[in-house]
Amino acid sequence: MKIISWNVNGIRACYKKGLMDFLNTEKPDIFCVQETKAHIDQVETETRTLRWEHSYWSSAQRKGYSGVATFLHTPPANVQYHFNDIPDYESEGRIVMTDHGMFDLYNIYFPNGGSGVERHNFKQQFLKDLNVHLKEKLQSGRQVVVVGDYNVAHENIDVFDPIKLSKESGFLPEERVWFDQFLELGFIDTFRYFKPTEAKRYSWWDMRTFGRIANRGWRIDYVCISKGLEKYLSSADILEQVEGSDHCPVVATFAF
Incomplete structure (x- = not known):
């Protein structure tokens, strides 16, 4: 099984930049996208499903903001759009949870805290x-x-300038501590599982500063798994060569 996750920074824009070519090449079994920036009724028919049998969208109440979608060939046993019954998370279109029998899949667009104290x-x-x-x-x-x-971003090697960025949202000390605690719950960062010390491997670049050209990036996109799935994990990678967004896709494969 191949799972690909990608912040597409607008699914309609990414579709026009060759999204279907990417999917036809990679052929994931499950495709998770974040930042769709659209309600399902705002997009063309093919974009709603991307030719998958089943698609599940969670869109923000605010138009053109946030949004996640999960595309599947096999229907899940259950689908949810929030956790802990917190309506604010569902109203921002941040979560699609699908039950796949052997595991629950959480497709999440985590909040950005950089716009001020309230969002932090x-x-x-x-x-x-x-x-x-x-x-x-x-x-x-x-x-x-x-x-x-x-x-x-979790570790120093996950950003291009850890000293300068240590005061920026996304690499704050308390956020890195949160990531430590997340892993201590019993999760594995699949990319680091195979490449524990590999540096300059990023999944997001600031378009305003042309960060991708100089590879001045951050690794903030992940496929993390609970330890009970470790025996099935076959590979994991970052697909930096894929364009179409300010993020690139991340992938993990499993031998289920």
Whole structure:
């Protein structure tokens, strides 16, 4: 099974930039996107499904903002669009959770906290609430895959300038501590599992500063799995060569 996650920075724009060519080449079994920036009724028919049998969208109440979607060939046993019954997270279109029998898949667009104190606090609360929820989920015996744009870089090698960026949202000390705690719950960062020390491998670049040209980037997009799935994990990578967004796709494959 191949799972690909990609912050497409607007699904309609990415579609026009060759999204279907990418999918026809990679042929993922599950495709998760973040930042769709659209309601399903705003997009063309093919974009709604991307030729998958099943698609599940969670869109923000605010038009042109946030949004996630999960595309599947096999229908899940259950679908949810929030955790812990917190309506603010669903109203911002941040989560699609699908039950695949062997595991629950969380497709999440984590909040960005860089626009001010209010959004910073919202993000920090989201991170805390998510860890509480995931701890309970793991304690119940479920295996979990968490994919998406985490909007948090974990280690020094995950950003192009760790000293300068240590005061920026997404690489703040408390956010890095959160990531430590997330992994301590029993999660594996699949990319680091195979490439524990590889540097200058990023998944997002600031378009305003032409960061991609100089590879001045951040690794903030992940496929993380609970440890019970480790024995099935075959590979994981970052597809930096793929364009169409300010992010690139991340991928993990499993031998289920």
